[in-house]
Amino acid sequence: MKIHLEIQRFNPEKDENPTFQTYEVEVNPTDRLLDALLKIKNSEDSSLGFRKSCAHGVCGSDAMVINDKERLACKTLIKDVAKRDGDIVKVGPLRTLPLQRDLMVDQSPFFHNYRQVKPYQINPEPIKEKERIQSPEKRRQFDDATKCILCAACFSACPVKQGVNPDFLGPAAVVQASRFIDDDRDKGFEERLPELDYPDGIWPCENRFECTRVCPRNIKVTKLINLTKRKITEFRKSEGKT
Numbered sequence: 001m002k003i004h005l006e007i008q009r010f011n012p013e014k015d016e017n018p019t020f021q022t023y024e025v026e027v028n029p030t031d032r033l034l035d036a037l038l039k040i041k042n043s044e045d046s047s048l049g050f051r052k053s054c055a056h057g058v059c060g061s062d063a064m065v066i067n068d069k070e071r072l073a074c075k076t077l078i079k080d081v082a083k084r085d086g087d088i089v090k091v092g093p094l095r096t097l098p099l100q101r102d103l104m105v106d107q108s109p110f111f112h113n114y115r116q117v118k119p120y121q122i123n124p125e126p127i128k129e130k131e132r133i134q135s136p137e138k139r140r141q142f143d144d145a146t147k148c149i150l151c152a153a154c155f156s157a158c159p160v161k162q163g164v165n166p167d168f169l170g171p172a173a174v175v176q177a178s179r180f181i182d183d184d185r186d187k188g189f190e191e192r193l194p195e196l197d198y199p200d201g202i203w204p205c206e207n208r209f210e211c212t213r214v215c216p217r218n219i220k221v222t223k224l225i226n227l228t229k230r231k232i233t234e235f236r237k238s239e240g241k242t
């Protein structure tokens with residue numbers, strides 16, 4: 001079948017504003033959107049800029065907005081975004097991050113917030129045996145959060161970041177914090193607290209569920225944000241603070 005890909009283009013060296021360029025591409029319904037982009041790049045327009053690496057939904061580098069929804073190009077089948085011959089598929093870069101070129105955004109603000117929550121195990125206690133032993137049951141408690149591939153789809157789809165509060169820490173950083181807060185080997189809750197418990201930290205989340213809707217790993221992002229909020233509130237109460 002033939003589809004029309006309407007792709008946002010922007011060259012910072014000569015364009016003032018982004019524009020859309022349409023490409024007609026011959027595809028199979030079971031091809032992925034990434035295949036169609038590669039086809040354009042390899043045979044029609046080598047200037048088209050987009051990121052990709054693993055091509056198998058693991059690295060998180062090809063998140064973009066496809067038909068108005070954040071998705072991984074390598075996990076999006078043509079048949080799921082174009083039903084008939086001649087259909088138009090609109091492709092743009094992630095929102096809420098500075099545009100660099102075409103479908104590429106500057107991911108620095110996203111990774112800055114990720115690093116802010118100290119996404120690593122904090123435990124000053126000496127290791128008694130060769131390693132810190134954990135039961136399968138305790139490991140399961142933070143399993144969902146370990147699936148995050150840092151694609152920034154949630155950061156882009158979040159309505160709070162898009163308008164209400166662009167400085168909001170963002171969903172993925174909270175997912176990463178919860179991954180360690182819920183790990184019984186980690187003792188960094190209080191050290192991480194100032195990075196979450198401040199006006200632009202975890203609190204601006206309004207439970208709009210867009211993060212959960214777009215997450216390509218099906219992580220229950222909103223639920224993890226709410227559970228983390230609850231842990232902070234309980235800690236505050238236990239310390240005699242409201």
Ligand code: SF4
Pocket residue numbers: 147148149150151152153154155171172175211214215216217218219221
């Ligand atoms: S939580 Fe989901 S959408 Fe957000 S960065 Fe991780 S994998 Fe991507």
Ligand code: FES
Pocket residue numbers: 052053054055056057058059060061062063072073074075
């Ligand atoms: S290219 Fe790695 S997730 Fe799509």
